Amino acid sequence: MESFDVEAVNRRDRQEPLYAARKKIHPKRAEGRFRSLKWVIMVVTLGIYYLTPWIRWDRGEFAPDQAVLIDLYHRRFYFFFIEIWPQEFYYVAGLLIMAGIGLFLVTSSVGRAWCGYTCPQTVWVDLFLVVERAIEGDRNKRIRLDKAPMSAEKAVKRVSKHTIWLLIAASTGGAWIFYFADAPKLAVDLFTGNAAGVAYATVAVLTFTTYTLGGLMREQVCTYMCPWPRIQGAMLDEHSLTVTYNDWRGEPRSRHQKKLEAAGKSTGDCIDCNACVAVCPMGIDIRDGQQLECITCALCIDACDGVMSKLGLEKGLISYATLNDYNANMAKAVNANGEIEPDRIRNSAGKLIDTLTHTNWRSIIRVRTMIYICAWAAIGFAMLGVLLTRERLDLNVLHDRNPLFVTLSDGSIRNGYTVKILNMMPEPRLIQLTIEGLPGARLIIPDIKDNPEDAVLLPAEPDQLETVKVFLSMDPKTLTEQKTPFRFVVQDINGSERDSYDAVFEAGESK
Template sequence: MSGNPQSKHDAVVDELYAEAGHWKINTGEEKIHAKRVPGKWRIWKWIASLVWVPFFLGPYLRWDDRQAVLFDIPNRQFHLLGVTILPQDFWMLSLLLLFFAILLAVVTALAGRVWCGFFCFQTVWTDVFTWLEEKLEGPPQKRKKLDQGPLTLTKVRIKATKHLIWIVIAALTGISFVAWFTDAYQLWIDLVNFNLAPTAVITILLFIAGTYVLAGYLREQACFWLCPYARIQGVMVDNTTVLPTYDFHRGEPRGRVKKGAKDADSSTGDCVDCNQCVAVCPTGVDIRAGQQEGCITCALCIDACNSVMEKVGRPKGLIRYESLDMLNGKENRPMHKRPRVWVYSLVLLLAITGIGYGMATLDAIEIKVIHSRQPLYVLQSDGSIQNKYTIKVLNKLTEDLKVSITVPGVDGAVLVGADEPVTARKGAVTPRTVFVRIPRDKLKVESQPLVFYAESTDKTGKRLVSKRESVFIGPKQ
């Protein structure tokens, strides 16, 4: 019977169901009031949340006479300090998105949902909202009592203050988002004067509603049911991934510590079954039941467990960052000796190198040369051959430029229609029709290579040059 494949399959399924039976997934039937315990990982969590400070302050930085970073969608321009990126250069955006997508996959494969636990906007905003809730309403038990208590003036005052602050934070979030797409200072002027554009008003209102509902009410439910990352993380994590892990070898069997007992009971493990790891979990899972969908790798359970271990006189690290293979003694290689770490790092390096190359070689002006097809060439009365071209000058700067067009290097070539410089408008493409004439006796081949040069200087006196290859078509020789 033991060799029957069906029996083995049934045994595995039973084991999985038994494990899943220990999982706790809050489907919204109760509100989680997570306890806040000080510790190393709580400090790191607050430090990591500071990555969102530039989201609020970034739009107010200036560069010369404009906003330092501005996504100017109406004019299809992206200003980054002294560089203006136009749609023609958005291939770099693809590399940037590839870089962050792979980075997310790399971090997840190596250390689980670190993004979710420390950096995700849902996690950070929820943490701020619940911190304010605790400051106004007290610790978890007091908050639960207030929620269940009768409606009094004190309760109305506390709740109204909390929700008002939540709405203010949500409004600042929406305004800060819009400020990246328009001049931030003008945005506040229009806001004070009730003169905001309809698009800005709708966007801000959507952010207010979204932030207020997601961070104030849904909280961990957004991580469970709305976030697609929670669904796909399972294919990125394996037994070598370093995660907050309960050391069941050391912790089991669990046993309470009796009051006044000086020495640990040798018949029980180090876990004293205090449930503090569950009390501090923002999603309400029990890490002792193994890795679960609700675990966002915030490591707050590590702080809670370590504080209890200190109190009962037992070693820290009952819950710690560890891989399952390391926990079971199957893996002892450091992170830098794992092949996939090097593969991921190589892909990341290639992506960031491409972005760096693109930024370094980004020209302030670019030209495109379009050869007229009808006719390919015209025989002039003086015997010279003439070709017609449309020159398109792209100016990526925030100032108009006087751009000179030349065709050097071709014996006898005369450029007609480019006597005056082209006034290239800022952030736009300016066309100019020109003609190139070459004496027939100077034309040795049917298709003669040509190189058009566009030259100008910016307001600092820096020389700007762009070139584009084309051809000069003549009669068959």
């Protein structure tokens, strides 16, 4: 049966546009514990992003000394003491899985904390707002400036703001490419015009996107472009802490509380001052309930706590609360008609009674979050174990296919192999190649003269794959089968690392 979107039909009948024009938001500077936490996170995350490529890490003369480097040309990823090769990409996959589980854990515990505190979009918008406030003033001044006709002062402010935004955007793009090459050298090349074209193109693209997304589009990115707000609903449950307006104590709200109280009417704690709306970077009113736009930045909590302090009321009218706690409080505050009755949860002195007014942080510890923590830790420990025990010497062998074997003039049978020795250490090594399980075999390497018959020493360059052509010859009298299994073994003669490869000696119809 065909279904209709009734609201869409009504909208069409009312001739309302499907997309509302953006109303510019002028967030006021907030003060409080969550704002302080956000400042700290902003400084730490930006510091990590901009400074990491400049940290040096000595790996010896055969490897780059940049602590974190994605070396696309040599296909290596360096992270301090860890070097990841392309075939070890499962480490990156493991880290991505851990990041995903971590996101589930955080969201199911404290809602969209990732969005509100650490998402790059949030961090850079915060940084751009710092610049905007420094040049154009706080909320009211910016609103007045927007409405004012263009003047020399307004033009200077606008040009200054956008110039600094562009500089921040360019340094953001610049910092990104430093992760892919030696940062000090690339910086010199960039400013002297000697860097590769792709470097300038990457900086240009990232400058444009940072400036546009962080400076111009801001909250629209979160609301319209990011899929996370749509996904997060599936991760929340009745025990998740989310930023909540506690209307069970705030309603009925009024700007004229004194007058209403004098008239014998009860009011809630909300004085309808709009301080929570003024600081919201998403331009929403948390008193309208949970909304897709809310990034859980908690700045409205700071704003309202400030108002409550000034009024001498308990903080937490807006707070981190679980749906369960909210419902329990609400059940106590409403009367038989479902209306909020402030007197039901207050004593004669107006103090809140019999309600949970503080954030129940213990709700974070529950079965679901424990499962996430265990899964996260299990993957982390497994990866750490593999990382600490991984071999840095790898052996691979290909048997010649055509011909499988040849009979030499002296009657002996010869097989050819291509031996590949991978030295994954950033230093030269001396590797001994030996044969096990094939007594009487003569090992011949054409490139090496006078090698012993059953073992050979091969130099392996740092971080390199060495390919060696190897021949084995056998007296057919010593062979009992057409295919004789044996093993190639490589060992670092100065260390304990070794690797082996199971191979076969082919004697064909001669056996």
